[in-house]
Amino acid sequence: MGKTVFVTVGTTSFDTLVEVVSSESLCDKLQELGYTTVTIQIGRGKFEPNPINRSNFELSYFRYKDSISQDINSADLVISHAGAGSVLETMEAKKPMIVVINELLMGNHQIELAFQLYKDGHLLYSTPSNLADVLDNLDVSKLKPFPKGQPEKFAKFLDETVGYR
Template identity: 45%
Template sequence: MTQPKKTIFVTVGTTKFDELIATMLSREILEALSSKGYYEIILQIGKTSFVPDCSSRYGFVNIEYFNMTANILSYVQNADLIISHAGAGSILDALECKKNLIVVANQSLMDNHQLELAEQLYKDGYLYYCTCETLLNTIQTMNFSKLRPFVNERSKQIAKLIDQIMGFSS
């Protein structure tokens, strides 16, 4: 029996994280994800002038991107795997939608307190957490059946509070 074809949604939020987008489109990452039944990637690339190569390759029949959208949640809901920057809103959207989630830390950000949230949720067993350098190993070893389901009806308020404290929103 063949595995169902699965979709990945990659989000960098309102930031610029070209390293994650470039890493996602590398041969090693695409081959590793294809071997696990993924065949489509949708990239939300944020505030950047970087233009990703969206040619079909390494088992992926569809690779597409956009910069920003007001309807990000629909992409989250329609994906089988979310690969996200460490933004509180992006993390909590994926967890609330009960999606498999890999959070990738942007190591170029100095004093990034968002990483503390991702690290804690990783320690609590809700998601995988890595850097661009360790993403391939994370993909090769991920086992989402070992993660715990996330239950928190107050996460929207928590995300808003964290963003306010960090100065990301008013």
């Protein structure tokens, strides 16, 4: 049985990420890496990818669900926007994650949060334009689990990152 990728943009619109992940070249790369299923949560974006159903590879999408916990928990790799909720939920599930920064939203706390967690070794960090390069060098064994059960530490880290303290 093949590996699965879950892609989430949360409740936002991040068409650039959806376009890149659903492109033929990136799907080919994911298939070469042994992934057979890609599910994309596209939020309120305008771009709707073409579903793919080929031998040993399937790509599908949806807009919203009440919960994406099952999608995260069943994924072998999560590719996510940098929203704190999506990042925290994925790290709590101990899933390897690539956080993709929305380059159109430069100067926001999401970039700072993702970059710090990347520097600490908890996740991989990308932009839509270099996601293929990150996948080329994908080694999830080097990622460190984020400490579980200490929400106050995450809250403090988040407050410090966005400048509340």
